[in-house]
Amino acid sequence: MKTVDLVIKNARMLLEGGVIAGGVGVLDGRICAIARDEHLPDADREIDVNKKLLMPGLIDGHAHFHDLAMLDHEDFTTGSRAAAAGGVTTFVDMPLTSNVIRPADVNEKIEQGEKMSVIDFALYGGMIDAENYLMIHELSSMGIDGFKAFTSDPFYANAGVIARALSEISEVGGHLTIHSEDQGILTEFAKDMEGDWDAPVSHSLSRPNVAESVAIGQNIEIAKLTGGHLHIAHLTTAEGVDRIAEAKGEGVTVTTEVCPHHLTFTRDDMNRLGPESKMNPPLRSSHDRGALWSALLRGTIDMTVSDHAPAPMEKKMRGKDDIREAWAGVDGTQMILRILLSEGIGRGRLSFDRLLHVACRNPAKIFGLYPKKGTIAIGSDADLVVVDRNVEQTITADMMFSKCGWTLYEGMKMQGAPIMTFVRGTQVFGENRIMVKPGHGEFQPMGGIRTNRGK
Numbered sequence: 001m002k003t004v005d006l007v008i009k010n011a012r013m014l015l016e017g018g019v020i021a022g023g024v025g026v027l028d029g030r031i032c033a034i035a036r037d038e039h040l041p042d043a044d045r046e047i048d049v050n051k052k053l054l055m056p057g058l059i060d061g062h063a064h065f066h067d068l069a070m071l072d073h074e075d076f077t078t079g080s081r082a083a084a085a086g087g088v089t090t091f092v093d094m095p096l097t098s099n100v101i102r103p104a105d106v107n108e109k110i111e112q113g114e115k116m117s118v119i120d121f122a123l124y125g126g127m128i129d130a131e132n133y134l135m136i137h138e139l140s141s142m143g144i145d146g147f148k149a150f151t152s153d154p155f156y157a158n159a160g161v162i163a164r165a166l167s168e169i170s171e172v173g174g175h176l177t178i179h180s181e182d183q184g185i186l187t188e189f190a191k192d193m194e195g196d197w198d199a200p201v202s203h204s205l206s207r208p209n210v211a212e213s214v215a216i217g218q219n220i221e222i223a224k225l226t227g228g229h230l231h232i233a234h235l236t237t238a239e240g241v242d243r244i245a246e247a248k249g250e251g252v253t254v255t256t257e258v259c260p261h262h263l264t265f266t267r268d269d270m271n272r273l274g275p276e277s278k279m280n281p282p283l284r285s286s287h288d289r290g291a292l293w294s295a296l297l298r299g300t301i302d303m304t305v306s307d308h309a310p311a312p313m314e315k316k317m318r319g320k321d322d323i324r325e326a327w328a329g330v331d332g333t334q335m336i337l338r339i340l341l342s343e344g345i346g347r348g349r350l351s352f353d354r355l356l357h358v359a360c361r362n363p364a365k366i367f368g369l370y371p372k373k374g375t376i377a378i379g380s381d382a383d384l385v386v387v388d389r390n391v392e393q394t395i396t397a398d399m400m401f402s403k404c405g406w407t408l409y410e411g412m413k414m415q416g417a418p419i420m421t422f423v424r425g426t427q428v429f430g431e432n433r434i435m436v437k438p439g440h441g442e443f444q445p446m447g448g449i450r451t452n453r454g455k
């Protein structure tokens with residue numbers, strides 16, 4: 001038999017049919033064999049993982065790593081290192097300061113990403129006004145089929161813009177991702193917080209659940225009208241879960257995602273955690289957190305993403321006496337898999353089959369990267385993660401690869417962690433360090449999933 005580049009053997013492989021004993025062979029960056037150990041080919045490098053779990057690399061579909069105006073927060077190198085150490089093998093970079101991304105920006109970002117990232121990446125486009133949706137076809141031809149809009153400040157887009165964008169995007173087979181909080185409700189409820197802004201929890205109380213459910217309801221109505229693929233960003237509320245479950249039941253093309261911080265913390269943690277715990281949408285109640293976990297298990301929530309957007313501590317601490325002044329955004333890309341293992345599977349709130357779907361397979365499909373990414377299959381990229389379910393870790397800032405130097409998860413005890421990460425057959429993370437130089441990452445154009453256009 002021909003010698004291949006790499007064999008990973010003696011694993012418990014997380015495949016679409018279940019957990020199977022054996023391993024994989026890798027040739028030229030792709031999976032060329034999936035077999036019991038005795039049937040694996042000879043290889044230049046052989047890794048015996050001693051019955052640990054072998055799964056596809058995660059796809060982090062919502063990551064703010066490289067904003068040209070905020071490179072003090074994170075960049076393609078630091079962000080992708082954190083991702084790799086979290087078992088992520090592909091991320092989708094989203095704009096941060098300006099929600100617009102033009103064809104010229106795309107070329108610049110691809111060039112910088114391919115110089116700086118240690119893992120593969122795709123790019124989101126932004127959507128605010130008419131000028132943006134005129135660029136949809138051109139951006140799509142460049143491999144960008146995911147577009148981001150907001151129903152809240154600072155990138156507020158009205159219902160008309162969203163309707164126009166959604167029908168235009170459906171023509172290219174892409175999707176519109178919407179940060180769904182209603183700005184009118186946010187503005188009014190903020191007035192009730194006067195005098196209480198010194199308490200971090202006021203940030204959450206000023207942005208009530210109804211702001212999310214109203215915006216989701218409106219966006220679903222627009223999706224029904226246009227037939228375009230609506231994707232609700234970072235879902236946080238039980239009411240939002242119900243709205244989306246109902247719409248899916250009616251056949252509306254709607255998908256959604258959830259972040260590790262909303263699966264881990266509640267607003268009751270905010271005063272203890274301080275301004276670091278500010279993000280949008282905010283932390284909610286334990287009832288909401290429970291609804292998110294069960295929606296993730298049931299299938300109402302399609303995927304997990306980080307919404308990784310931390311800032312230097314100084315920008316967080318500006319909110320020490322007035323939470324409105326703090327940067328909104330937290331770390332997360334290094335934590336997705338750990339939270340799913342420890343808080344999800346460890347506590348009986350998630351199954352391995354669902355983990356495979358929400359962290360790998362579904363995001364690959366939603367971003368048009370499947371089956372190149374998101375699965376262990378013959379011919380797929382050898383994007384792989386070895387997971388040790390028995391490793392116990394207390395999370396500290398010094399194990400994190402983010403530029404920010406702090407973590408919202410400081411001091412948390414976790415069971416289960418990624419211990420090796422491979423991108424196209426090259427080991428990028430292991431022994432708690434990054435094993436490749438910046439520039440290993442390649443841009444991945446989205447193929448676009450075909451939605452029920454014209455319906």
Ligand SMILES: [Zn+2]
Pocket residue numbers: 062064094307309
């Ligand atoms: Zn975001």
